[in-house]
Amino acid sequence: MNASINVLLFGITRDITGQTAIQHPLAPHARVSDLLIQLHGQYPRLADIRALLVAVNGEYAEPDTKLKSTDEVALIPPVSGG
Amino acid sequence: MNASINVLLFGITRDITGQTAIQHPLAPHARVSDLLIQLHGQYPRLADIRALLVAVNGEYAEPDTKLKSTDEVALIPPVSGG
Amino acid sequence: MISLTSNPIDIASAYKYLQADGAGAIDLFLGVVRDNTQARPVDRLEYEAYDRMALSEMKKIADEACRRWNILKFVVIHRTGLLRIGEMAVLIGVSTPHRADAFDATRYIIDTIKQTVPIWKKEVFTDGEIRVNATP
Amino acid sequence: MISLTSNPIDIASAYKYLQADGAGAIDLFLGVVRDNTQARPVDRLEYEAYDRMALSEMKKIADEACRRWNILKFVVIHRTGLLRIGEMAVLIGVSTPHRADAFDATRYIIDTIKQTVPIWKKEVFTDGEIRVNATP
Numbered sequence: 001m002n003a004s005i006n007v008l009l010f011g012i013t014r015d016i017t018g019q020t021a022i023q024h025p026l027a028p029h030a031r032v033s034d035l036l037i038q039l040h041g042q043y044p045r046l047a048d049i050r051a052l053l054v055a056v057n058g059e060y061a062e063p064d065t066k067l068k069s070t071d072e073v074a075l076i077p078p079v080s081g082g
Numbered sequence: 083m084n085a086s087i088n089v090l091l092f093g094i095t096r097d098i099t100g101q102t103a104i105q106h107p108l109a110p111h112a113r114v115s116d117l118l119i120q121l122h123g124q125y126p127r128l129a130d131i132r133a134l135l136v137a138v139n140g141e142y143a144e145p146d147t148k149l150k151s152t153d154e155v156a157l158i159p160p161v162s163g164g
Numbered sequence: 165m166i167s168l169t170s171n172p173i174d175i176a177s178a179y180k181y182l183q184a185d186g187a188g189a190i191d192l193f194l195g196v197v198r199d200n201t202q203a204r205p206v207d208r209l210e211y212e213a214y215d216r217m218a219l220s221e222m223k224k225i226a227d228e229a230c231r232r233w234n235i236l237k238f239v240v241i242h243r244t245g246l247l248r249i250g251e252m253a254v255l256i257g258v259s260t261p262h263r264a265d266a267f268d269a270t271r272y273i274i275d276t277i278k279q280t281v282p283i284w285k286k287e288v289f290t291d292g293e294i295r296v297n298a299t300p
Numbered sequence: 301m302i303s304l305t306s307n308p309i310d311i312a313s314a315y316k317y318l319q320a321d322g323a324g325a326i327d328l329f330l331g332v333v334r335d336n337t338q339a340r341p342v343d344r345l346e347y348e349a350y351d352r353m354a355l356s357e358m359k360k361i362a363d364e365a366c367r368r369w370n371i372l373k374f375v376v377i378h379r380t381g382l383l384r385i386g387e388m389a390v391l392i393g394v395s396t397p398h399r400a401d402a403f404d405a406t407r408y409i410i411d412t413i414k415q416t417v418p419i420w421k422k423e424v425f426t427d428g429e430i431r432v433n434a435t436p
Contacts, residue, residue, distance in 0.1 A: 010350050011420035012432045055418070058353040074350055074418070081347065081354070081378060081419025082331050082390050082410055092214050093284035094296045137282070140217040156214055156282070163211065163218070163242060163283025164195050164254050164274055175315050179330075183386055188334035191327065191406075194315075198324035198397060250319055261334060267407050270327075274399065 003028075005035070005067055008074040013052075016045045026069050032056065033063035035073065049077050085110075087117070087149055090156040095134070098127045108151050114138065115145035117155065131159050165238070166222045168213055170245040173252040182259040184236040189263035191270040195254035197247045205290040211244045211253060214282040218242065221281045229258070229273050233265040240273060242283060253285075301374070302358045304349055306381040309388040318395040320372040325399035327406040331390035333383045341426040347380045347389060350418040354378065357417045365394070365409050369401040376409060378419060389421075 005026040009017055027034065032054045040047050053076040054061050060076070067073065087108040091099055109116065114136045122129050135158040136143050142158070149155065165181055175192065182190050197209050222240050229235060239257040247253055256273045260266040277283075287295045301317055311328065318326050333345050358376050365371060375393040383389055392409045396402040413419075423431045 008350065010348060010418060015432055055350070055353055058350075058356055060416075074353065076350070076418050077420070079414070079416065079418055080421040081349070081417050082414040090214065092212060092282060097296055137214070137217055140214075140220055142280075156217065158214070158282050159284070161278070161280065161282055162285040163213070163281050164278040176312055179311050183332075185335040185385055187332050187386075190330040190332060192330070193399065193402070194326040194328070195399070196319075196323050196326055196395075199321040249321055250323075259332075263329065263331070263410065266329070267403060271403050 002026075003069040005069050005071060005073055007035070007039070008072065010074065011077040011080075012049060013046065013075040013077055016043050026067060030067050031063065032061050032065045032067065032073075035067060036063070039075075046075075051078055052076070084108075085151040087151050087153060087155055089117070089121070090154065092156065093159040093162075094131060095128065095157040095159055098125050108149060112149050113145065114143050114147045114149065114155075117149060118145070121157075128157075133160055134158070166219060166226060166240045168215055168218055168242050168244055170243065173241050173243055173255045175252075175255065178239045178241065178255055178257050181239055182237045182257045184259050186261055187236050187259035188261050189266040190257065190259045191263075191266035193254075193256040193270045193274050194252050195274065197249050197251050197253060199249045201287055201289075201295075206249070207288045207290045208249070209247045209253065210286040210288065211242070211247065212284050212286070213242070213244050217282045222277065225273055225276045225280070228276075229269045232272070233258075233269040234260055234262075235265065235269055236260060238269070238273075240277075242277070242281070244283070302355060302362060302376045304351055304354055304378050304380055306379065309377050309379055309391045311388075311391065314375045314377065314391055314393050317375055318373045318393045320395050322397055323372050323395035324397050325402040326393065326395045327399075327402035329390075329392040329406050329410050330388050331410065333385050333387050333389060335385045337423055337425075337431075342385065343424045343426045344385070345383045345389065346422040346424065347378070347383065348420050348422070349378070349380050353418050358413065361409055361412045361416070364412075365405045368408070369394075369405040370396055370398075371401065371405055372396060374405070374409075376413070378413070378417070380419070 085108040
């Protein structure tokens, strides 16, 4: 049984993927940067976003943050609220 | 017949004079500074006000502004609105 | 819109007046009667104005703000008479396309009002003492 | 008070909430939907938020403002969903004893919200084109 992780999508990442969330396979010891590389492979247009950040459990995360399958991950393209 | 000028009083100048306006004799060719000197003589406590300005017809006036009897003069102690 | 009034200032109608299709930002500054001045308990304030000149000086300030910033609409309302704790003494409102102008203009208007507009505040402290012309 | 809401923002209740006996100044900033972006006519906006994180990021910003300035009460309300021209997208309100703090804190809060809070705007132009993620 392979582990997977839930990735929430917002803003332009919804338009690129056509989805509001995806289940993505999670390799053991995977970090945020590993997940991003895989998602870029799957959705090349994600690489066009000039500053794509990742949140883990509702907090901005660093590229070397480790992931576990119970984490809530979210792709955060440049915000435009206010 | 002596000319006179109407002087409106506001703020602390009302408390000092006990009035909201006074009629003051107006010498020929009198300027704002002449009027202030006379009023200081009559109400010495006016000299305690750290920056007493004078308005003529609703505009801040200079000490050398000439006065005529039809002018509306007002004593403007430091303002404290807002 | 510039006014002096002895009635309570209504924020909703000021907001309504400030609306403009090109407005992306509205800043509203409210000057309120606080319960103390330099830690001394205040009971109430009384504002007195040289009405005609207060209006013309407020207009000069608003005109200058309109020269300096891209202002779509503005409201300047100063209350006179007896005011209790929590009541609004002054409302300044500015609508602009972008927010920096709204903040800068509103701040300029209130700062300048406090320097040049012939309105005077009498502070009545809870111990009964009255102070005239304390500049803040 | 911090909230995200899909209902129209009510300025009167925000003002009521901001009142405090020690407040001498209240600044209210309203971000409003304007009829154009860079001279291009806008029909409507749609705001989408990562709710849980938007709330926690707004709280961080307000907490930091409370550390920097003497704030008595604050209100931060961001609207989500479909907004028409003239509707309020965001309201920031701060009450303080003195006015400089109210202006500085309000401006800090709105500036920082635009940088860090996960809320996204979709602009729908009158010609039907949709633009996502244009940062202002």
